[in-house]
Amino acid sequence: MVSTIILVNPNAGRGRAGALARELVSRQKTLSDALWLEPTDTAEAQPQLDQALSDDCQRLIVVGGDGTLNLAVNAVLDKGLGKKVHLSVLPAGTGVDFARTLDPYPTLETLPVVLNSKRSRPVDVLQVNWQNGQHRYAINTVSAGIAGTVNATLAADPGRGSGAYLWATVRAFFSYRPQPLTLTLDGEHWCHGDLTLLAITNGSYFGQGMRVAPQAAIDDGQAEVVAVAAMPRGLLLLRLVRIYLGNHLGAPYVRYRQASDIDIRQNPATPELDIDGESAPGGDITIRVIPGALRFSC
Numbered sequence: 662m663v664s665t666i667i668l669v670n671p672n673a674g675r676g677r678a679g680a681l682a683r684e685l686v687s688r689q690k691t692l693s694d695a696l697w698l699e700p701t702d703t704a705e706a707q708p709q710l711d712q713a714l715s716d717d718c719q720r721l722i723v724v725g726g727d728g729t730l731n732l733a734v735n736a737v738l739d740k741g742l743g744k745k746v747h748l749s750v751l752p753a754g755t756g757v758d759f760a761r762t763l764d765p766y767p768t769l770e771t772l773p774v775v776l777n778s779k780r781s782r783p784v785d786v787l788q789v790n791w792q793n794g795q796h797r798y799a800i801n802t803v804s805a806g807i808a809g810t811v812n813a814t815l816a817a818d819p820g821r822g823s824g825a826y827l828w829a830t831v832r833a834f835f836s837y838r839p840q841p842l843t844l845t846l847d848g849e850h851w852c853h854g855d856l857t858l859l860a861i862t863n864g865s866y867f868g869q870g871m872r873v874a875p876q877a878a879i880d881d882g883q884a885e886v887v888a889v890a891a892m893p894r895g896l897l898l899l900r901l902v903r904i905y906l907g908n909h910l911g912a913p914y915v916r917y918r919q920a921s922d923i924d925i926r927q928n929p930a931t932p933e934l935d936i937d938g939e940s941a942p943g944g945d946i947t948i949r950v951i952p953g954a955l956r957f958s959c
Contacts, residue, residue, distance in 0.1 A: 662717045665695035668710060668733055670725030670754065672702075678753035681769065682724040685751060689773045695722070703732060710736045720747045720776075720958070726754020727801055731937035734786065734800045738954060747781045749958040755869060756938040759801040762864035762879055763957070775958050783953030784879050785863055789936060790947045797936060800955070802867040803948055804935040805925065806858040806889075807837045811868070811935070839891035842927045846886060846920035855891040861923055861948050862887070865907075867938075872907030882952035883919040890914045923948040 669682045679699060686692045696713055700706035706729075714721075714736060723733045730750050737746050751767050752760040765771040787799040839855040860867060862874040862885045874885035892900070892914055903909040910917045924947050934941040 663696045663713060663715065664717060665692060665720040665722070666710070666713050666718060667692065667695045667697050667722045667724065668706070668729065669697070669699040670706075670729040671699050673725035673729060673754035678724045681751055681753050684769055685722075685724070685772065688769065689776060691776070692722075695720075703728075706732055707736070711740070714740050714742060714746070716742070716745070718742065718746050720749065722749045722751065722776075724751045724753050726752065726756040727759055727938040728756065729754070730759060730800060731798075731939060734955065735798050738786065738798050743786075743954045744956060747956050747958045748784075749776065758866040758869065759864050759937070761866045761870070762801075762877070778959070780959050781956040782880065782959040784955045784957045785882060785884075786951050786954040787861060787863055787884060788949045788951055789934075789941070790949065791942065792945050797941060798954075799863070799936045801862065801864045801937050802873075802935070803861045804859060804867060805842065805927065805943065806840060806856050840927060842888075842925060844886070844888070844926075845924040846918060847922050851886075851918065851920075852888055852916055856888050857891050857897060858887075858889040859925070860887045861885070863950075867935075871904050873904055875907035875910070880953065882950055883921055884923065884948065884950050886916075886918050886920055886923060888916040890916070921950040 667682055670678050698709050698713060700709050710733065721733055721737065723730045733748065737743055737748065749767065749772060750760050751772055760767055767775070784800070787803055788796055789799060789803055790796045839857050841854060842856050842859060844852040860873045862877055863879055865872055865874050865877040867873050873887055877885045900909065900912070900914070903912065909915050926945050927943060933943050
């Protein structure tokens, strides 16, 4: 019987995730009997986690970045264990935007206190649905537009150090062309036109610290919808600073609203989506907020 699983991405944080996880176990003796999963890549991680998760599992601790957390979230929900398994995250990658939303921010000092409390809180998720019947969950952000080009740029750069997303965004400006998107929110037509960026968020941050949705709450049953209109490249570079600071929502080139059901229509040839920092197919999709789908240790 496995009650606790520790999922470690050995590549996160340029290889320091494993060391962080071992230090956590040394500080938290109750984790000494936990099942340790340290797969070499996503292809190996998915079957390992799927096999390990069962009705006996009470806790899943993720040591890594947003991509590893996304993998864990999808595995837990696909198993129907979202209300049973208490999730925790120890940030170790360069993309740790969901963790920035948590209070307190999970560290080697704060996480043992959270684990000992044995309390949990509900967290919403975003369910992304394609027209072919496939679906995928996001815990933090689904973004379209230039975000897909940025992901491709990041994938070509194995370094992925601090600030990698910012530099990849700057580089993407020179190749990206704004694409027409049509958005329907909660059954009402909301927007149609060329957009540079569309972010559907549960948390406040994406892109290694961009505070794209400063008013977001991860347990309010609503997604934040932020649409940035097409504009000259030079102007967009200047306004990127406002997105990092989180004071862009009132700007004339930004449209913002909350919604629980989002329908996106776009050219199938548009760049891929960004789901929690990982690439996914573009095209027409619907996004539905599932309130309280997960439990997070708190």
